[in-house]
Amino acid sequence: MVKRSLQASEVGIQQAKKAFAYKGWTQENLAFEVNLKTRQPIWRFFSGRPVERHIFIEICSVLSLNWREITANSPKEFSQSKELGTAEFLDIDALVQLVRSQRFDKIQNQCGTLQLLDVSRPVRIDDIYIDVNILEEIASFQWLEFADLQKFTSKEFDRFGLGEVSQTQIAGMTAVETYSKLRVLGKPGAGKTTFLEHLAIECNRGKFAANRVPIFVTLRDFADETRVAGEFHLLNYICKEFLTCGISDPSVLETLLLSGRVLLLLDGLDEVLQQQSIGVVNEIRKLSEKYQKNMFVVTCRTAAKALNLRRFTDVEIAPFSQDQIVAFAQKWFTALTKTNVQDKQEQAVEFTRQLDLPENFQFRRLAVTPLFLHLACWVFHQQNKFPTQKAVFYKQCLDLLLNKWDETKGIERDEVYEGFLLPQKLKLLSQVASATFEQGNYFFEQHIVERYISDYISDLPNASTEPEELQLDSEGVLQAIELQHGLLAERVRGIFSFSSLTFQEYLTARQIVANHNLQALEQPLERLVSHITEPRWREIFLLTVAMLRSADFLVQLMKQQVDALVAQDPYLQKFLTWASQKSLAAPLQPAAIRAFYQALARTPHLTQHFTLACILDPDFSQVRKNH
Structure with missing residues (x-):
């Protein structure tokens, strides 16, 4: 039977102390x-005394150590020569614990670390x-009239369909415990794979589904092996994976499945090539229906929801809340920066403070997704502020x-629009963004966006005329575009939008700048x-100014437009005349005085200054009232 306690060797203790010192923790921190409720097992571990088996393994896991290399006498039952079978086990609980122990390192190595974008070293998932x-209700499954969506403002756009308006949210763990067959949908970078890996690690440690054996399968790897073998057989694929852990008897897996003791985690259904997707879906269906007592969790991008899994419950990962953003920032700056603990905490606090400033609202829009929140933290870390550009x-x-995310994960996609390079993809999306934004549409019907795409395709060489x-x-x-890139999203059935209004604004500005630069014409600017008085165009103006080679001409056009508007407004003319007269009577520079009165007139909420101005000049109150 399995030994109930383990102890570290002298060499293992030295390795553990070195890893412990690198963490910079106290024994209370490690506990x-x-x-653990007390640090006594930690003291026993570092003293070379026996420690309960699961605690010993967990300590090594937290310290990123291989527990077999640390143990004084590695248990014989884990030797590669011994075959694990079911005949010697009458107690299914004992079998579960032994299989979990034998596969512990496999799961830790498979799911215990993340390779974050632009970060040179792996990061522990913990x-x-x-x-x-x-979200238990998925917005893109709903039916709504287009007219119902046109009433949304830009701020409401960012919340619509993201669970912040009326949908109820539940914890991810709760969803897995509630539904034995669960498909978790989410947009690119929403954290689907990380969530699945976290489930595997927690189950591996006995903190979640402690009576089950976690099995993590990357579905594109399964499909790739199937492409070589020529047949789909998920059970055989898992048996081969068990074999790498020294479990060669297929009856072990069969016993676990029949007893309902498996947590099967299947990642990336959308990453399977189209010609293989039906076979993969059928294998998942057969396995989940044959062994119904087990828990099944599949991840998939929301746009691939057409890959239907019968009798699975669909849910969607919600965007990060403010509390989650704060918690993520604290963990990010602690784990990925090399400054001292106090500086890390201070930078995390400063990050969240600046993220909530009005001038950084566009960054805040994107930061609800873990992928973009990570990028925002990375950019902020470089200069301790958000970029002005x-x-x-x-x-x-x-x-x-559009390109790099799939490359970093090694995902091969079906190239539906083969020959489209990155500039062409950006050009197409820019045309769609500009046309819809110009019309005042944050949402657009499917046939409308397809028409824009068709117009673009028809101008390409060798395009069909049919x-x-x-x-x-x-x-x-x-x-x-929806599945591979997530830039266009079906918000409700048949109605699309850009996944973020920030992208629609940026691409609209990009289209204006491209037309101006390529054609050397004044019309785009x-x-x-002509939209200078419309608040929703404010960000377009700012982005266009930043992207132009020279913004002098645009600023000149803006000045001319403002002058023309002022000239047509008798109230503004009267106010400017009054401000000019006040400036002539003062000893300071006239322009400064005019600016002072105009600023006060624009900001009446500054009551202290406004009241003082009225005391010094009673006429000011009357003029402000008239204007």
């Missing part, structure tokens, strides 16, 4: 990480993971979604200036 929330950050986010073929091509391109 907390291992979920150091960065934030508990996710789940927001367009550069937005371009990085778009490049990531309307039906163009229609099919535009449908395929729209599906690819003149059309932009």
Whole structure:
């Protein structure tokens, strides 16, 4: 039988002390990480005394050590020569614990670390993971009229369909415990894989589904092996995975499945190539129906919801709340920066403070997704502030979604729009963004966006002239953009929008700048200036100014437009005349005095200064009232 306690060797103690010193913790800190009430087991561990088996393994896991290398006498039952079978086990609980122990290192190595974008070293999942929330009602499954969505303002747009308006959220763990067959949907970078890996680690440690054996399968790896083998057989694939842990008897897995003692985690259904997806879905269906007592969790991008899994409950990962953003920032700056603990905490606090400033509202829009929140933390860490050149950050986010994100994960996609390079993808999306934003539409019906895509495709070399073929091509391109990049999203059935209003604004500005630079014409900027009194165009103006080679001409057009508007308004003329007269009577520079009175008139909420101005000049109150 399995030994109930383990103790560290002298060499193992030295390795453990070195890893412990690197963490910079006290024994109380380590006890907390291992979920112990006292530090006595920690003291016994470092003293070379026997420690309960599961505690010993957990201490080594937290210290990123291989427990077999630390143990004084590695248990014989884990030798590679011994075959694990079921005949010697009458107690299923004993079998579960033995299989979990034998596969412990496998799960830790498979799921215990993350490779974050632009970070040179792996990060322990415990150091960065934030508990996710789940939406049980998926907005894109709903039916709504287009007219119902047109009433949303830009701020309401950011909340619509993201669970912040009326949908109830539940904890991710609660959803897994509630539904034995669960499909977790989410947009690119929403944290689906990380959530699944966290489930595997927690189950591995006995903190979640302690009576089950966690099995983590990357579905694209399963599909790739199937492509070589020529047949889909998920059970055989898992048996081979068990074999790498020294479990060669297939009856072990069969016994666990029949007893309902498996937590099967299947990651990335959307990452399977289209020609293999039906076979993979059928294998998941057969396994989940044959062994119904087990727990099944599958992850998939929201846009791939057409890959239907019968009798599975669909839920969607909710965007980060303010509390989750704060918690993530604290963990991020603690885990990924090399400054001292106090500086890390101070930088995390400063990050969240600046993120809530009005001038950083566009960063806040994107930071509800773990992927972009990580990028925001990384950018902020470089200079302890957010960049003033927001367009550069937005371009990085778009490049990531359009190309780099799949590359970093090694995902091969079906190239529906083969031959589209990154500039062409940006050009197409810019045209869609500009046309819809110009019309005042944050939401647009599917046939509208397909028409824009069709117009773009028809201008390409060797494009089909058949309307039906163009229609099919535009449908395929729209599906690819939604699934592969997540930049266009179906908010409710048949109605799309950009995944973030920030992307629609950036791409609209990009289209204006591109038209101006390529054609060397004034019309694009003149059309932009015609919107100078519309608040929703404010960010477009700021982005355009930042992206132009020279903004002198645009600023001149803006000045001319403002002058023309002022000239047509008798009330403004009267106010400016009054301000000019006040400046002539003062000993200071006239321009400064005019600016003072105009500023007070624009900011009456500054009551202290406004009241003082009225005391010094009773006429000011009357003029402000008239204007």
